[in-house]
Amino acid sequence: MPSRLIVSRELADLFKLLAHPDRLRLVEELGAGEMDVTGLADALDLPATRISQHLALLRAQRLVEERRDGRNHFYRLSNPHLAAWVLDALPFIDIRQRLEDAEHFDSARALWSAREPQSSSSK
Amino acid sequence: MPSRLIVSRELADLFKLLAHPDRLRLVEELGAGEMDVTGLADALDLPATRISQHLALLRAQRLVEERRDGRNHFYRLSNPHLAAWVLDALPFIDIRQRLEDAEHFDSARALWSAREPQSSSSK
C-alpha cells in the first residue's frame, strides 16, 4: 500500500497552496482573527480581486472558512494553529542572506508579528 | 520598512521548495539520518537523476548539506528539526477525503513513519 506516497502528495498540495507570499500573509492576517475581503485587501495593500482569487484556492482545500454577513464575506482559518505552524518555519529559512535588518530568527519573527503603521510606507 | 514582505517571500520560497512529493519524501528520508544518492533513489524508487535534481534545489537553499566520500555523495538535513516540522503539517491536510485507510491523523503519521518492506509493491 503506497500510503506514504498518498500522504506526501497531500502534503505537497498543502505546501503548494502556501507557497505564495500573498497567501502566507493572508494566513498570518487571519491568524489574528476573522476578516472580510476588503479588510484583507487593505491590510495587504493588494487589489480585492487578487485576494478573492487567493481565498478561493485556500477555500478549495478547506484551509479557511467563509461566513457571509450581508454583502461582506468574512474569512477565518479552519484550524487556528496554522498561522503559528507557518511561523515555526522561520528557523529553516536562510534569511540571514537577504534580510540585513534581522540578526536573529527571533527578530525576524518579531518583525513579522509587529503591527506596523499601515500608512506611510508603500509596498 | 517592508520587513514582512521580505519575510513572506522568503517563507514562500521555502514552501515552494517543499511543495513537491518527491522532495518531501527526501526530507522525511533524511530525517532518519544521512544517506547517499543511490540509497535515496532506491528508497524512493525513482531514477537517480531525478533525485540529484531535487537535491540540487534543496542544496541551493541550504536545506541539506553534502558530504563526499569517494564516489558517493552523502546528504543530510541542515536542520534536523525540519522533518518533524513537516509532519506537524498533517493536521492541516484534508486527508480524510482521499486516504480511506487512515481514520485519524495519528494513523496517517504512523503510516508515513512506518518502514514498509521496500520490495513487493511498486510505486
Added chain:
DNA sequence: CCCAAGCCTGCAAGAGTTTGCAGGTTTGCA
C-alpha cells in the same frame, strides 16, 4: 425598482516548474 458596494468566476498571456535525456566530471580499481 434601481444603483452601487462587495465579492466571485472565466479567461488568456506570461512566467515558472518538472522531467527525461544527452553528455560531463570525479573516483576507485585492475
Added chain:
DNA sequence: TGCAAACCTGCAAACTCTTGCAGGCTTGGG
C-alpha cells in the same frame, strides 16, 4: 592507463501557476 560506478548539469517539451481584466451575482439602501 582504461573502465565503470556514482553523480552532476544543461536543455527543451510539457505542464502548471499567476494575474489583470471583463463580466456576473447578491445584498442593502434610497
